[in-house]
Amino acid sequence: MASVPSLSASIQQRVADALGADPLLRRSDRADFQANGVLGLAKRNKANPREVAAQVVEALPTGDDDGLIAAIEVSGPGFLNITVSDAAITRTLAARAADDRLGVPLKADPGTTVVDYAQPNVAKEMHVGHLRSSVIGDAITKILEFEGEKVIRRHHIGDWGTQFGMLVQYLIEHPHELDHEAGETAAGEESMSRLDRVYKASRKLFDADEDFKTRSRKRVVDLQAGDPETLALWQRFVDESKIYFYSVYDKLDIAIRDEDIVGESGYNDMLIETCTLLEESGVAVRSNGALCVFFDDIKGKDGEPVPLIVQKADGGFGYAATDLSAIRNRTADLHADTLLYVVDARQALHFKMVFEAARRIGWLTDEVTVKHLPFGTVLGKDGKPLKTREGVSTKLEDLLDEAVQRAAVVIRAKNEELSEEVVAARAAEVGIGAIKYADLSTSLGRDYVFDLDRMVSLTGDTSVYLQYAYARIRSILRKAGDAKPAAHPELPLAPAERALGLLLDEFGNTLAGVAETYEPHKLASYLYSVASALATFYEQCPVLKADTPETVENRLFLADLTGRTLRQGMTLLGIRTPEQL
Known part of the structure; x- marks a missing residue:
């Protein structure tokens, strides 16, 4: 339409x-x-x-x-x-209601965008630091796709490096450490337990045994040289980690597909050529044996230039070599005209240097938009980065589980007649939605305090408030009996109806702005405004007890379109909308 x-x-x-x-x-x-x-x-x-x-x-x-x-x-x-005019508002909303997309246009000139987000590390537990990249990246991809853009997801997982020599060597000497027990289902918790056990044991041996350290370092060389046995064992660590990753992302209600995972190892075959091209073009030069790119405006505290190290003096490759190879792949092979990196703010200087180096050699042209979308830190109630009492980063799974538990308490208190099965299902939707909304309603560059009590509150700017608004609409529509939503442009609108109607009409404009600036918090803010306007509408404009059948139908129409708008907007943020709460 x-x-x-x-x-x-x-x-x-x-x-x-x-x-x-x-x-x-x-x-x-x-x-x-x-x-x-x-x-x-x-x-x-x-x-x-x-x-x-x-x-x-x-x-x-x-x-x-x-x-x-x-x-x-x-x-x-x-x-x-x-x-x-009142009639114009109602007519326009009726046209929106007749369209599955709520009248939101597809982008006139869609392109191809690669979004780099959700970057966990193989053989390591996911912590709170992985939350924002995953949630923000998922929302941006959904919004861009809804606007008609072709989006290629890229999960640049940490699956390469010297630590894998240690891990693989330990597995060679203890071959059954990653074995699954007979009949065991592929559960993330068990996989992480195995990986953690191997990592800690191999690290302890590496630090204490010089011979094992030597064997591990030789194994790194074998890995980088593509030795089949070493690669096969390395792949076991990757596969075991994926079982764990997928279990966490399943809890977080974010879809991760195998074909979207292209980790650091995915660019290995390009690294030597990337360095050769950089050196031959003069963009990179040798400095103390290392291949470096220098910048006039980037200097250290001592006034000396701070280089981007592409290849280390010992021949090893830095992150820059991988990131520059990824840019080559994403522009030349995937034909992307926009590259987005949803990575925390601490990497700002790194990406500034990588993007400038890529521009100098021509891998990034004027036809390609490239943006680092830096995000702030998740803080505890003490205003410091969220950590456990032991001072380590909080496990992501622990946060998700706690949010679901808190949500279950709120849902039981709201309706004591619900079965435990229903409570569990809704608690997952409400708890995970609460975490996502707290993140997405915060502008990217800002830190925010992780406060579950506030996140699962039924009042204030929370996802639960939005979910409750949607559930309330569904309840009214169920109670309407024979009365059906129908637009009546001939009817005058009360002030609260006008205010709600004008807001609903801005849905498409809001999405277009979010897709242009990659700021999902603006969509969250819009949805909260809609839910707030809905509350005023309920208070001032009785729906089922209106004076005339036509007014009942018109108000049901406004309520229904509000529900559809809330549902579509929250879906784009990756948040579920329960039919009942």
């Missing part, structure tokens, strides 16, 4: 045609919209702004002469205050 122009877009076009310039339209407290473009036009033409404004008003049909604008007035030095 064709997309539905928003009321603001329709007003923008109508006033622009009458003014002959950009009206600089925005929402207003005095009317529905205010156009500020008259002042600039009058100044350029050396005219009286109020006279120009009066001419625009005269050129615009209003009231019964037009189905869009109810009234327009001049205020101050030439501002235009514009009120949309």
